[in-house]
Each structure stands twice: as structure tokens, then as C-alpha cells.
Amino acid sequence: MTFKVVISDPLSEEGIQPLREAENIEIDIATDCDETQLIERLQDADALLVRSQTQVTRELIDKAPQLKVIGRAGVGVDNIDLDAATERGIIVVNAPDGNTNSAAEHTVAMLMSLARNIPQAFQSLQAGKWDRKTYIGVELKHKTLGIIGLGRIGAEVAHRAKGQRMNVIAYDPFLTAETAQKLGVEQGTVDEVLAKADFITIHTPLLDSTRNMINADAFAKMKDGVRIINCARGGIIDEDALYDAIVEGKVAGAALDVLSVEPFVGHKLLDLPQVIATPHLGASTVEAQESVAIDVSMDVIKFATDGTVRNPVNMPSISKRLLDKIEPFFVLTEKLGAFASHLVDGAYQQVNVTYAGELAEVDVRPLTRNLMKGLLTLNLGNHVNDVNSRYLSNRIGIKIDELKTTATKGFTNLITVEVVTEKGSVKVAGTLLNGLGPRIVKVDDYPVDVVPEGHLLLINHKDQPGAIGRVGMHLAAENVNIATMQVGRSEQGGKAIMILTVDYEVKPEEVEGLEKLDNVFEVKAINF
Numbered sequence: 229m230t231f232k233v234v235i236s237d238p239l240s241e242e243g244i245q246p247l248r249e250a251e252n253i254e255i256d257i258a259t260d261c262d263e264t265q266l267i268e269r270l271q272d273a274d275a276l277l278v279r280s281q282t283q284v285t286r287e288l289i290d291k292a293p294q295l296k297v298i299g300r301a302g303v304g305v306d307n308i309d310l311d312a313a314t315e316r317g318i319i320v321v322n323a324p325d326g327n328t329n330s331a332a333e334h335t336v337a338m339l340m341s342l343a344r345n346i347p348q349a350f351q352s353l354q355a356g357k358w359d360r361k362t363y364i365g366v367e368l369k370h371k372t373l374g375i376i377g378l379g380r381i382g383a384e385v386a387h388r389a390k391g392q393r394m395n396v397i398a399y400d401p402f403l404t405a406e407t408a409q410k411l412g413v414e415q416g417t418v419d420e421v422l423a424k425a426d427f428i429t430i431h432t433p434l435l436d437s438t439r440n441m442i443n444a445d446a447f448a449k450m451k452d453g454v455r456i457i458n459c460a461r462g463g464i465i466d467e468d469a470l471y472d473a474i475v476e477g478k479v480a481g482a483a484l485d486v487l488s489v490e491p492f493v494g495h496k497l498l499d500l501p502q503v504i505a506t507p508h509l510g511a512s513t514v515e516a517q518e519s520v521a522i523d524v525s526m527d528v529i530k531f532a533t534d535g536t537v538r539n540p541v542n543m544p545s546i547s548k549r550l551l552d553k554i555e556p557f558f559v560l561t562e563k564l565g566a567f568a569s570h571l572v573d574g575a576y577q578q579v580n581v582t583y584a585g586e587l588a589e590v591d592v593r594p595l596t597r598n599l600m601k602g603l604l605t606l607n608l609g610n611h612v613n614d615v616n617s618r619y620l621s622n623r624i625g626i627k628i629d630e631l632k633t634t635a636t637k638g639f640t641n642l643i644t645v646e647v648v649t650e651k652g653s654v655k656v657a658g659t660l661l662n663g664l665g666p667r668i669v670k671v672d673d674y675p676v677d678v679v680p681e682g683h684l685l686l687i688n689h690k691d692q693p694g695a696i697g698r699v700g701m702h703l704a705a706e707n708v709n710i711a712t713m714q715v716g717r718s719e720q721g722g723k724a725i726m727i728l729t730v731d732y733e734v735k736p737e738e739v740e741g742l743e744k745l746d747n748v749f750e751v752k753a754i755n756f
């Protein structure tokens with residue numbers, strides 16, 4: 229089957245070459261489409277690749293029925309409705325490192341241009357003037373650069389500022405004293421950065437917590453004559469407050485690559501001679517564009533090939549080391565969830581997943597997401613996947629607990645899922661047998677040994693002579709062949725369980741027929 233990739237913003241031709249060369253991938257370049265045309269092109273699309281222009285709204289996502297991956301050739305994903313994508317189980321990937329260097333270099337170019345009025349001086353020359361007085365600048369050496377957001381780009385800017393012999397003070401909620409020391413920057417609070425800096429550069433994402441963080445209050449805390457650079461995202465600086473602060477003389481100048489609404493041609497800030505600006509060019513280099521396009525192309529190919537990605541945005545990424553350890557267990561967790569879902573009666577309230585043995589040592593969250601996918605699919609259908617299973621569980625109100633224990637009950641690894649509903653609870657345990665694949669080893673209190681494959685019949689009955697024979701006879705009369713049979717009981721003459729593997733899917737009327745047999749309480753057909 230062909231995997232269709234729609235590309236709706238211009239991406240580097242070299243960057244998408246891997247997609248062109250990949251087998252079974254069809255590319256549809258839709259860079260000249262309006263929204264209606266784009267929706268049409270998305271009808272049979274599996275993936276959508278964008279830069280920052282295409283607004284991937286909830287409406288667009290809702291109207292793309294086959295969409296499985298959205299790739300952002302860049303860092304910021306604020307043009308993508310992540311909640312809508314997650315709800316639909318669409319994985320969003322980005323290219324977190326590919327444009328870091330270019331964005332940092334652009335920031336430094338803006339810093340220097342701002343300090344030395346280069347764009348304004350050039351404009352004046354173009355206007356036929358030889359004005360050397362108006363464009364007197366300031367040196368960077370020994371000035372303080374305040375960095376808000378010391379992530380990938382912020383840290384690269386810090387390195388370069390040190391090269392200009394600037395002092396650097398930074399605030400980032402994740403900045404440790406050790407990292408600050410390594411980078412040679414002073415660690416400060418936001419207020420300390422605002423108060424001490426001669427230049428302030430912003431490198432945070434646009435989040436609810438960063439929207440308008442540089443506002444009138446923040447400007448009031450800054451030094452007179454401070455200069456501001458924003459090559460991160462529009463919306464982090466309150467633009468009206470910046471305008472006023474420049475007009476009042478508090479802020480000596482601003483260098484802006486981004487504003488809250490783009491394109492920002494005609495914005496009032498551009499009328500101020502103290503402002504220099506570029507049209508969101510931070511990542512616009514040949515190298516960065518090639519790199520980010522390659523990164524997202526490779527992730528789309530990886531997804532189309534094995535369903536996994538390297539740079540997910542709407543689910544935690546899994547390191548290669550962790551993936552090597554847990555990948556073999558995915559087949560067990562999904563089947564455990566699916567198996568349990570057939571046994572449960574009533575609305576799920578609580579799911580307890582216990583990981584024992586070698587799994588007690590690792591991050592098991594990806595396994596739990598996968599188990600929840602298995603558990604929810606029976607009732608919610610195939611749109612449940614590892615991306616949205618946690619979201620859907622929360623929405624339904626299922627409480628999930630992950631427990632770890634060293635008590636392995638003789639297995640090297642053991643995963644037990646307990647599903648509690650308003651009507652009772654069910655417990656299923658499984659293990660991964662070296663070289664033999666997954667096994668269900670316990671259903672409630674009954675030890676069993678079931679390969680979770682093909683068509684299974686799970687029969688709760690009373691432990692009495694003849695029960696097994698009656699089931700066998702009944703199935704034989706229905707022409708259902710039994711391949712394997714497991715029997716477990718809690719005590720002699722008590723409640724017992726039969727798990728049969730049969731050759732074909734058992735029809736609902738055949739299940740009903742079995743339930744009418746003497747001493748048979750309940751029959752469930754499970755198909756893998």
C-alpha cells in the first residue's frame with residue numbers, strides 16, 4: 229500500500245529526497261493550495277509535512293480522515309493543534325536540532341545589527357545620505373546579555389556571546405547550577421535577568437506561561453536603554469508594551485524576527501527607527517532547511533516502515549537504549565490489554581499494571597500506553613493508538629496506576645493487569661518467554677499457559693466430571709475444531725476455567741449455545 233505524504237509549505241528539495249527515493253511513498257506537493265484545496269488533497273493522505281506557514285488547525289485535522297503523522301520541518305509546533313492531533317491519535321514529529329545553529333547565528337546577527345544600527349545606516353545610505361552621527365552604536369564587550377530560555381538555541385547564543393566577551397546571565401526553569409557553570413553563564417531569576425541585562429534575548433517556546441511574559445511590568449524592571457531581541461516566537465513579547473517602552477525611551481531598540489501575527493508587514497513597530505526586523509528568517513539557511521527536511525522525511529519513512537518515530541512531540545520520546553529493552557514486550561502488553569478487555573464487565577474505573585522482574589528497572593510508561601491501546605480498542609475501535617490511549621483513558625475517567633515489584637513468581641518478567649470496573653475486577657498476567665513469544669500465565673487466580681494468538685474461547689464453568697466433554701461435543705457438533713485446551717481451577721469441585729484455541733472465529737450464536745450447557749457460567753470468544 230502506498231503511503232501518501234502531502235507537503236504544504238516549501239521544503240528543501242534535497243531534504244525531501246529520501247522521501248522521493250523511499251519505496252511505497254507518494255509525495256504530493258501542495259504548496260500553492262488554499263485551505264479548501266489542501267483539505268481535498270488531504271483526503272487520502274497519511275502524512276502532512278509543514279514549516280510554520282500552514283496552520284494545522286483542529287478543523288483541518290478533522291477533515292483529514294487518513295492522517296497518521298504531521299511532520300514539522302523545524303522546532304516550534306505552535307502552528308499545529310497538538311490537542312486535536314493527540315485526540316485523533318495522530319503523531320506529531322518535529323526536527324528539534326536541525327535549525328539550532330542557524331537560529332543562534334541569526335540571533336547574533338540581530339544582536340550586532342542592533343548594537344551598530346547596521347540596517348538603518350544602510351537604509352540612510354540608500355537614501356543618499358552620509359550620516360555618521362545618528363548611527364553611533366554601542367560595544368558588546370563587557371556588556372551583559374540576558375537570555376530567557378537556555379535550551380538548544382539559547383545555549384548556542386550564550387557560547388557566541390562569550391566569544392564577544394559579553395557577560396551572560398540566564399533564566400530557564402530547567403537550568404542547573406552545573407550546566408550554568410559549564411556554559412560560563414550566571415544563573416538568575418527572571419527578575420534578575422531583566423534588571424541586570426543591557427541586551428535581552430528570548431529563546432523560549434510560545435506557551436501559555438510565556439505568552440506576553442515580556443510585558444509592561446517586565447519592561448519596568450529593565451535598565452534604561454536596554455535592547456531586546458526576539459528570534460523565538462511572536463506573542464512572548466507584548467507588542468503594545470514594547471512599542472510604548474521604545475517611544476518612552478526606556479528601550480533603546482529591538483530586533484525582531486517574529487511577531488504575534490505573521491506576515492507582519494505594516495505593523496506599527498516597523499515604523500519606529502529603533503526597530504530592526506526580519507521576516508521570520510531564523511531558520512532560513514540552506515543548511516538548516518536541508519537538515520530539518522531530512523529529519524522529518526526520515527521520521528515519516530520510519531513511521532511508514534515500522535510505526536515508530538525518533539522525534540515525537542505529542543508523546544514522550546523513547547531513547548534507543550530504552551527501546552532496545554522494552555520493544556520485545558510491546559507484543560505482550562497489547563495482547564494482555566486486549567485479552568483483559570474481553571473478560572471485563574462494566575465501565576473501566578481503574579487499571580493497575582504491575583511490572584515485575586527485569587521490567588521493574590526501566591521506564592515502563594510506553595508499555596502502559598500500549599497496554600491501554602489493547603484494552604480500549606475493543607470498545608473504541610482501531611483509532612486508538614499509543615499516541616492517544618492515555619488521553620482517551622483520562623477522558624473516560626480511567627485511573628491508571630503503574631506498580632513495580634521484584635516478586636517475579638518464578639518468571640524473568642511478568643506483567644499483570646488488573647482492570648477494576650463498577651461490577652468487579654479482572655486480573656490477567658503475562659510473560660515473554662525467551663524465543664517463544666508472549667504467554668498468558670494467569671487469569672484471575674487460575675494459573676494457565678495460553679499463547680495469545682488466533683481464536684480463543686474462555687469458558688468459566690464448575691469443576692465437575694463431564695464439563696470438558698460436553699464443551700468438546702458441543703463444539704464438534706458445530707464443526708469447530710479445538711487446537712489446544714487449558715484447564716484451571718481454584719479448588720476441586722469449585723469454579724474453573726477452560727481456555728481453548730480453536731481453528732476459526734466462533735460465532736456469537738455458538739457462544740450462546742455453549743453458555744446454555746450445564747454448569748457453564750460464562751463464555752467469551754477472543755480473536756487476535
Ligand SMILES: NC(=O)C1=CN([C@@H]2O[C@H](COP(=O)(O)OP(=O)(O)OC[C@H]3O[C@@H](n4cnc5c(N)ncnc54)[C@H](O)[C@@H]3O)[C@@H](O)[C@H]2O)C=CC1
Pocket residue numbers: 302303304305324327328331376377378379380381382399400401402431432433434435437438459460461485486508509510511512
Ligand atoms: N526564528 C526562527 O526561525 C526559529 C525560532 N525557533 C524558536 O526558538 C525557540 C527556542 O527553540 P529551541 O532552543 O530549539 O527550544 P528548546 O526547547 O531547546 O529550548 C526552549 C527552552 O525554553 C525554556 N523555557 C520554557 N519556559 C520558560 C520560561 N517561562 N522562562 C524561561 N525559559 C523557559 C525551556 O526550559 C527550554 O530550555 C522556540 O520558540 C522555537 O520555536 C526555533 C528555530 C528557528
Ligand SMILES: O=C(O)CCC(=O)C(=O)O
Pocket residue numbers: 279280301302303304305327508510511512
Ligand atoms: O520554518 C521556519 O522557517 C521557521 C522555523 C521556526 O520558527 C522553528 O523551527 O521554530
